[in-house]
Each structure stands twice: as structure tokens, then as C-alpha cells.
Amino acid sequence: MRRLFVPALVVLCTLIPPASGGGATLGRDDFQYCTDLKGAFKTNSLYTIHLSRAIVEKSRAWFADLRLLSAGGTEVPYVIIGEDHRGEPVKTYTLAITDYASRQESATITAKLPKDHRPISSIVLKTDDRDFHKKAVLSGSSDGKSWRILAERAIYDFSSQVDLRNTKILFKPSRYRYYRLKLVDVRSGGDHQQAIKLKYEGLDFSVNEVRKKALRIQRMEGVTSRSETKGAVYDRKVFLDVPVELDKAGNSVIILKADVPMERISFTLSNPYYSRAVRLLYSDRGEDDSYRSLSRSTIYRFTLAGRKEAKDYIEARSLKHRYYKIVIANKNNPPLDLQGLTLSWVRKNLYFIALNDGAAYSLCLGNTVLSRPDYELKRFITRDNLSRHTAQPVQTGPVTVNAGYVPAPSEGRNAKIEKLVLTVIIIILVLGMGFWLYRLVRKIAHENDSRGKPDG
Structure with missing residues (x-):
């Protein structure tokens, strides 16, 4: 068994998948989607790309899997800044x-x-x-x-x-x-x-x-307010003909498959008067028990002393999630006549510096194992000093599927494999130690028996 023990450990260790190193060279085939940038680029010039709704929907939260690649496969550093034109903080x-x-x-x-x-x-x-x-x-x-x-x-x-x-x-x-x-x-x-x-x-x-x-x-x-600045620019995703179901308590329940972040959700309602408590939840899986609370608020519309008062939205800042659930408490009232919903989030723009004259660039996304990149460019181009830079806008082509994309094993799958292999190694070590102790005890007992026998 001793002869088999070490080779067995070596074989098991080779089964553990290698970790994806941060310095590994990436190519288009490492991503599910890519979009080509349009334009002629000049070395050391600053450019900006609007991250469209299609890019937001297909990328992961925080754009963790987003990479800008040159035609030669070089990873190009970038920084993403929200178009909210922040002025002085509210005081x-x-x-x-x-x-x-x-x-x-x-x-x-x-x-x-x-x-x-x-x-x-x-x-x-x-x-x-x-x-x-x-x-x-x-x-x-x-x-x-x-x-x-x-x-x-x-x-x-x-x-x-x-x-x-x-x-x-x-x-x-x-x-x-x-x-x-x-x-x-x-x-x-x-x-x-x-x-x-x-x-x-x-x-x-x-x-x-x-x-x-x-x-x-x-x-x-x-x-004070931020009205001294231009204010934020928002991207939106509109949902029409939204299915509404009633739960056992008579609440209206709406499930949105969104795949976008959110700063505000707006309701389009035809009812002349209402006042309803609303609960907003999120999930990335969609199962009933996977939803987590995000916000609670009230929407209303009524006339008070001849003046119309209305609030048909909820402020709720959220990272990108696949699903949102809206629960409207109806109590004894009839359900609201919901005609549509709009999710809004602050527009995000990507800034990068061209590496070479005339180079071609692709923006790629859709990778389940990459971590959010950490480029030093974010220290030089910030929201505070952005107005002092001149960035040329760049248009992107359609977001297309890469036919050569091969999904990498997810981190969860790697972790399961590693756990299984380590468990097997521990079992072998325990069995080996047990066998060794068994042989040792037998040897000691045999030596004691030999010493106790009379010389004949």
C-alpha cells in the first residue's frame, strides 16, 4: 500500500482545476459577447463609450466581466464613470x-x-x-x-x-x-x-x-440641492403589459425579469385616486425563497384643497439583478390599473486611452469567472476632474455572440471539485495513518512476545 499511496496523491492533485490567474491573456473566445468600436483612434487620445442597455443587460454586476481588447489581444485599461454630474453634496x-x-x-x-x-x-x-x-x-x-x-x-x-x-x-x-x-x-x-x-x-x-x-x-x-449642476442622465428600460397576480392576502404581485441596475422605478397608472404601500425585492435566481428586500415606500395620487398631490415612483438604488418583485398592498381596495413600469439608472460611460494609431478595439463581456479589473487609470480620470478632460465619443456596433466561446468552469464548480478531491485526500491520509498505526502496534506486540519467551 505504501507504494501506491504517493502516486495516488499525485493523481488526485492533478484533478484540481487550476485557478484563473489575474495575469492570463484574454481573447475574444473567452467571452460570450463582443461589440466592435467604430472610428479611427490616435495614440494617447482619450475616448468615451456609452454603455448601452444591451451591454448592461449582458454583463455582470459592476461590469466585472467587461474587457476592452485591441486587435492584437492586448487588454486596454479603462474607467467607468456615471453621468450624474455631481455638484457639492447636499447640506x-x-x-x-x-x-x-x-x-x-x-x-x-x-x-x-x-x-x-x-x-x-x-x-x-x-x-x-x-x-x-x-x-x-x-x-x-x-x-x-x-x-x-x-x-x-x-x-x-x-x-x-x-x-x-x-x-x-x-x-x-x-x-x-x-x-x-x-x-x-x-x-x-x-x-x-x-x-x-x-x-x-x-x-x-x-x-x-x-x-x-x-x-x-x-x-x-x-x-440645499444639486440643482446647481446639470443633473443626472438616466438610461431606462420600459415594461408594458406587465402580468399582475394576486397573492393570498390580496396584494398585487409583479415579477420583472430585468437584468439591469436601478435608481428609480416609476409606475404608469390610470387610477384617478390611490394610496398604496409598496415593497420592492430582488433576486438573481427567481425562486420564491430567494428574494431579498430592497425598499419600502408609498405611491399616491389625490387632490388636496384643490391641489393635486402625486408620487408615482420609488427611489431604490440597486446593483444589477436578474429579477425584481413588486408587492402592492391593496387591503380592501381594488387592484390598481397598471399600464406600465419604467426602471431607470444613471447612465454609465467608459473612458480609455488609445494605445496605437489606427488600432481596432473590441468591447467584450459575458464571462462567469473573471473578477472586476483594477486599472490605475481610475486614479487619473475621476468624476471630479472629468470636466478638465476632452474625450471623443465612440460608437459601438451591435453586440454579437461569439461562436468560438467556450464557457469556463464556474468558481462554484471549481470549489466543489476541489472540496471533493481534498475530502478524498483526507480519507486516504486517515486510512494510511490507520494502516501504519495497525502495523506499528502489531510489530510492538510481536517484539514483546519475543522478549517474553524463555530461551530454549
């Missing part, structure tokens, strides 16, 4: 309240920002109160004397009956330091208000009994 200021005046049906608050501040585009009222409905008139001033009306909005909370609340007042970016907020009770008969009147297909969803009362405000916050 929140606490306003100092300088005056307060109260009347029977209104209250006026005067407040000011810190001396050094950026323009703000919203004021948020921080309050723990529930079940209120006020008209808010916001004015701004540079000196605290001459005032200009900036916005007239409704602030409200109906959370004891429906999941609706708004304490934010939006307006165009303002450099004013002083702000005056007048809160007025919405007029109706008696001490109570019928806040919302909603009727649809014979069902009454009205919100009643919102009591008139003074609103206790803990603080006021001024918030």
Missing part, C-alpha cells in the same frame, strides 16, 4: 427661530440661516404631531424687512388613517438668509376637516376627522 442647516406670532387660525414663524450658507431649495418642518392639514406660505428676505413669497404648499399628516405625510416645502434655490413661514388652518365647517375626498368605482376612501390644532414644530431645517 442641511438648522434655522434659528427669531420670532413667533399666533392667531386663532394661523401662526407665523420667522427664522434665519447661519451667516455663511449655500442656496437652499427646501425647508423641512420637524414635528412629532400627527393628523393635521395646514396651508404653508413661505417668504424670503435678505434683510428681514422686505419679503418675497417663495412658495405656497400644503403640509399634512393623515397617518392614523392612511400612510400620507408631508412636512417639506419646496421652492426654487434661494440665497435669502431670512425666512417667514405662515401656517393657516384649511377652512371647513366646525372643528374638524374632511381632509381628502376620494371615491373610486363606488368605494369611499375619504380621510375624515382631521382636527384643527396648533402645530408643534421642534425645528426648521433648510436643505
Whole structure:
């Protein structure tokens, strides 16, 4: 057995598949898809490629399998930057309240920002109160004397009956330091208000009994925005005629086979009034037990004091996933008339520097084992300094299937093979040690027996 032991180990070790090294040379046949770049390229010039929806759908999350190859098979470094044109980060200021005046049906608050501040585009009222409905008139001033009306909005909370609340007042970016907020009770008969009147297909969803009362405000916050920049550019994937099923609880359930990342999901609905809680989940396999929670929010549409209020989208930043599940809580209401859904994500552009004059390049993707590349170019071309570079746009051809592509063993399969081989090696080692111990014990016993026998 000793003669067979070492050769057996050698044979088993050769069965373990080699790890895919980071420095291995890649070719088109290592990828399921490729698209050729169009144009004449000059050495050391910067170029940019819009990563289209077709590229996004066929690549892996984070574009881990995306490689830019020259005609000679050289891997060309690149960097991917989102087209969101970020300005300064959003900043929140606490306003100092300088005056307060109260009347029977209104209250006026005067407040000011810190001396050094950026323009703000919203004021948020921080309050723990529930079940209120006020008209808010916001004015701004540079000196605290001459005032200009900036916005007239409704602030409200109906959370004891429906999941609706708004304490934010939006307006165009303002450099004013002083702000005056007048809160007025919405007029109706008696001490109570019928806040919302909603009727649809014979069902009454009205919100009643919102009591008139003074609103206790803990603080006021001024918030800046990114509107000083161009804003983000989005790519989209639209789903029409989406199948909707009802689960046992009467919730509307929608399954989307998306294969794209997401920043926002928008609903196209024909219903005149609604307010529904929505849960968003994701999965890469699609089995019922594989979905994980991504976001919870509310979509609504109604008329409040003659003004239309609507939110038909959910903000939910997500990496690329194969499936998304949307669950809409209907409670006792009829299902919404869903006409379509739109997934949006910030457009991604790839930047690279040409290696040679007149070289041909291909963008290849669709490889299950490659890791996300780490190129040093990302240290020199960044979102912050991109405006100082001039990049020439490059068009791509159609994304085509490589006939010579041979799938590499997946990392999961390699791991299983390695585990199996190592298990067999351990079993052989244990058996070998057991056999050796057995021989050793027998030898010792035999020697003891030999010493105990009398000389004859």
C-alpha cells in the first residue's frame, strides 16, 4: 500500500482545476459577447463609450466581466464613470427661530440661516404631531424687512388613517438668509376637516376627522440641492403589459425579469385616486425563497384643497439583478390599473486611452469567472476632474455572440471539485495513518512476545 499511496496523491492533485490567474491573456473566445468600436483612434487620445442597455443587460454586476481588447489581444485599461454630474453634496442647516406670532387660525414663524450658507431649495418642518392639514406660505428676505413669497404648499399628516405625510416645502434655490413661514388652518365647517375626498368605482376612501390644532414644530431645517449642476442622465428600460397576480392576502404581485441596475422605478397608472404601500425585492435566481428586500415606500395620487398631490415612483438604488418583485398592498381596495413600469439608472460611460494609431478595439463581456479589473487609470480620470478632460465619443456596433466561446468552469464548480478531491485526500491520509498505526502496534506486540519467551 505504501507504494501506491504517493502516486495516488499525485493523481488526485492533478484533478484540481487550476485557478484563473489575474495575469492570463484574454481573447475574444473567452467571452460570450463582443461589440466592435467604430472610428479611427490616435495614440494617447482619450475616448468615451456609452454603455448601452444591451451591454448592461449582458454583463455582470459592476461590469466585472467587461474587457476592452485591441486587435492584437492586448487588454486596454479603462474607467467607468456615471453621468450624474455631481455638484457639492447636499447640506442641511438648522434655522434659528427669531420670532413667533399666533392667531386663532394661523401662526407665523420667522427664522434665519447661519451667516455663511449655500442656496437652499427646501425647508423641512420637524414635528412629532400627527393628523393635521395646514396651508404653508413661505417668504424670503435678505434683510428681514422686505419679503418675497417663495412658495405656497400644503403640509399634512393623515397617518392614523392612511400612510400620507408631508412636512417639506419646496421652492426654487434661494440665497435669502431670512425666512417667514405662515401656517393657516384649511377652512371647513366646525372643528374638524374632511381632509381628502376620494371615491373610486363606488368605494369611499375619504380621510375624515382631521382636527384643527396648533402645530408643534421642534425645528426648521433648510436643505440645499444639486440643482446647481446639470443633473443626472438616466438610461431606462420600459415594461408594458406587465402580468399582475394576486397573492393570498390580496396584494398585487409583479415579477420583472430585468437584468439591469436601478435608481428609480416609476409606475404608469390610470387610477384617478390611490394610496398604496409598496415593497420592492430582488433576486438573481427567481425562486420564491430567494428574494431579498430592497425598499419600502408609498405611491399616491389625490387632490388636496384643490391641489393635486402625486408620487408615482420609488427611489431604490440597486446593483444589477436578474429579477425584481413588486408587492402592492391593496387591503380592501381594488387592484390598481397598471399600464406600465419604467426602471431607470444613471447612465454609465467608459473612458480609455488609445494605445496605437489606427488600432481596432473590441468591447467584450459575458464571462462567469473573471473578477472586476483594477486599472490605475481610475486614479487619473475621476468624476471630479472629468470636466478638465476632452474625450471623443465612440460608437459601438451591435453586440454579437461569439461562436468560438467556450464557457469556463464556474468558481462554484471549481470549489466543489476541489472540496471533493481534498475530502478524498483526507480519507486516504486517515486510512494510511490507520494502516501504519495497525502495523506499528502489531510489530510492538510481536517484539514483546519475543522478549517474553524463555530461551530454549
